[in-house]
Amino acid sequence: MNLNQILLPFTMMIVTLSIAGCQESSDTRLVEMSERHELRQAEQTQQANQLHREVTAMQREVQAERTNIGQQRDLLEADRRSIASERRYDSLTAAAVINIGLWLACLLPLVIAWLVLRQPQSSADDQAIIDVMLEDLVADTPRLLSQRPKASSNSPRIRVASSPGDEPT
Numbered sequence: 001m002n003l004n005q006i007l008l009p010f011t012m013m014i015v016t017l018s019i020a021g022c023q024e025s026s027d028t029r030l031v032e033m034s035e036r037h038e039l040r041q042a043e044q045t046q047q048a049n050q051l052h053r054e055v056t057a058m059q060r061e062v063q064a065e066r067t068n069i070g071q072q073r074d075l076l077e078a079d080r081r082s083i084a085s086e087r088r089y090d091s092l093t094a095a096a097v098i099n100i101g102l103w104l105a106c107l108l109p110l111v112i113a114w115l116v117l118r119q120p121q122s123s124a125d126d127q128a129i130i131d132v133m134l135e136d137l138v139a140d141t142p143r144l145l146s147q148r149p150k151a152s153s154n155s156p157r158i159r160v161a162s163s164p165g166d167e168p169t
Helices: 003-118 124-138
Strands: none
Touching: none
């Protein structure tokens, strides 16, 4: 036999085995690669789901904070309105007090003049007492005030005569 004839089947067998072996090895590699890909895909899906849950939780927190900030803003606005109202009321009160004070200051002299003009005429007895007191005040020797009060005395003593001819006692 020829060497070619002996080697040919042997070569064919090696080629066939190598093709069959490569084919099987390629399939196992594809299966392993597919399994790894599926595992990675499952991990990525789990990570994506976890991230989605975290984002949803963060969005809820942000919404809660926005709600809280909105409530605080509403409270602040209510306080601002209250303070503005108080300022308006205080300024009106201050203006009213100032105007009333001015009116009283303007009316006071008129009221005093009216009271002075409205007083009844003095009686003759009152006029006589006033005359005696004035004469005694300008006299060289006062009859009503016989002694001048001392600066150290607590209560001055005043002697009053009962009639113009009487001596003070």
